[in-house]
Amino acid sequence: MTNAPQGDAAPDAAADAEGVRLQKVLAQAGVASRRVSEQLIAEGRVRVNGEVVTEMGSRVDPDRDLVDVDGVAVQLDASKRYVMLNKPTGVLSSMRDDRGRRDLRKFTGDYPERLFNVGRLDAETSGLLILTNDGDLTHVLAHPSFGVTKVYIAKVTGRVSAQTIAQLRRGIDLDDGPIAADKARLLDASDGSSLVELTLHSGRNRIVRRMMDAVGHPVVELVRRQFGPLHLGTLPVGRTRELTKLERGALVTLARHDTTRASDDSAGERVSPQET
Numbered sequence: 031m032t033n034a035p036q037g038d039a040a041p042d043a044a045a046d047a048e049g050v051r052l053q054k055v056l057a058q059a060g061v062a063s064r065r066v067s068e069q070l071i072a073e074g075r076v077r078v079n080g081e082v083v084t085e086m087g088s089r090v091d092p093d094r095d096l097v098d099v100d101g102v103a104v105q106l107d108a109s110k111r112y113v114m115l116n117k118p119t120g121v122l123s124s125m126r127d128d129r130g131r132r133d134l135r136k137f138t139g140d141y142p143e144r145l146f147n148v149g150r151l152d153a154e155t156s157g158l159l160i161l162t163n164d165g166d167l168t169h170v171l172a173h174p175s176f177g178v179t180k181v182y183i184a185k186v187t188g189r190v191s192a193q194t195i196a197q198l199r200r201g202i203d204l205d206d207g208p209i210a211a212d213k214a215r216l217l218d219a220s221d222g223s224s225l226v227e228l229t230l231h232s233g234r235n236r237i238v239r240r241m242m243d244a245v246g247h248p249v250v251e252l253v254r255r256q257f258g259p260l261h262l263g264t265l266p267v268g269r270t271r272e273l274t275k276l277e278r279g280a281l282v283t284l285a286r287h288d289t290t291r292a293s294d295d296s297a298g299e300r301v302s303p304q305e306t
Contacts, residue, residue, distance in 0.1 A: 049089030052076065055097065059104050060275050075100050096286065103282035105164075111143050112273040112281065113161040116265045123150035123159065137161070137270050148172050148257075152236055157182075157254030158262040160281075161270070170285040171258065174233030178284070179212065181256035182228045182238050186247035190216050190224040194245050198228065202244050206234065209241060223250060258284050 056067035056076070067076075074082050077098050078090055090097060092106040115137050117123070125146060127133045131153075138145045138161060148160040149172040162168060171178050201210030213229035224247065228238055239249045255262045259280035265271060273281065 049091050052088045052090050055090055055092055055106055059106050061099055061104055070099055102279040103286050105278055105282050110164045112278050113270050114273060115159045115161055115270045116262060116267050117151055117156055117159045118268045119154050119156045122153050123147050155252045158257045167285045177231035178258045179231050180254055183253045183255055184226045184238055184242055184249050185251040186224050186226055186242050186249050188247050189219045190226055190247055197245055204240055
């Protein structure tokens with residue numbers, strides 16, 4: 031980041047070699063108009079690389095500098111696209127299946143960028159899946175070592191008791207080691223089935239189904255309703271929408287925070303992302 035005197039009248043094209051004015055970058059990123067962006071800077075609400083910036087002449091390098099407003103990260107690269115999909119059942123979380131099964135290409139064809147899925151949902155699980163061309167963010171959000179929280183609603187066989195919910199919270203032993211839900215609650219129960227909400231940060235393969243099998247309540251239907259700061263909301267099954275400015279900011283903020291945390295934790299084991 032470089033600073034220039036306020037009132038510097040040099041053309042933007044010539045000044046770009048030393049960076050772009052911060053208020054221009056914020057406006058191009060869709061944060062606010064230049065005038066409002068200047069107000070945000072003056073009020074000390076904008077940080078560049080972790081430092082508060084209040085000078086109007088400040089310049090940044092959009093390719094290198096990290097900018098946030100009110101603690102929410104700003105994606106300065108306008109070429110990045112972030113899409114939410116409510117994945118239907120029967121669709122593989124893959125951009126191309128060698129065996130000709132239904133994959134995600136149907137949902138990415140209308141976007142000019144080459145999009146990839148962040149993590150996976152198994153074929154018989156529906157719900158929130160993120161599609162993006164942001165490779166760095168994909169790595170952070172999909173990798174099990176970063177522990178991004180996901181919320182699932184599972185319809186299971188039988189009437190789930192309070193004791194079973196407590197057991198899910200305490201933890202159970204599976205073939206690949208113990209696992210405990212971050213949160214678990216019973217939403218509804220009848221004689222034949224129950225609805226259970228599980229919050230997990232694990233990236234283990236088919237973990238929700240295996241947990242419910244272990245407590246004697248096999249999954250009949252499974253939906254992921256939340257991924258990190260993103261909520262599925264009322265998005266219909268099989269439909270996509272681009273993330274809002276606030277959702278993008280929350281997602282990039284999470285990715286930056288987790289990248290910093292992971293870089294400080296040298297003990298983390300590198301494990302390939304798994305299906306849930």
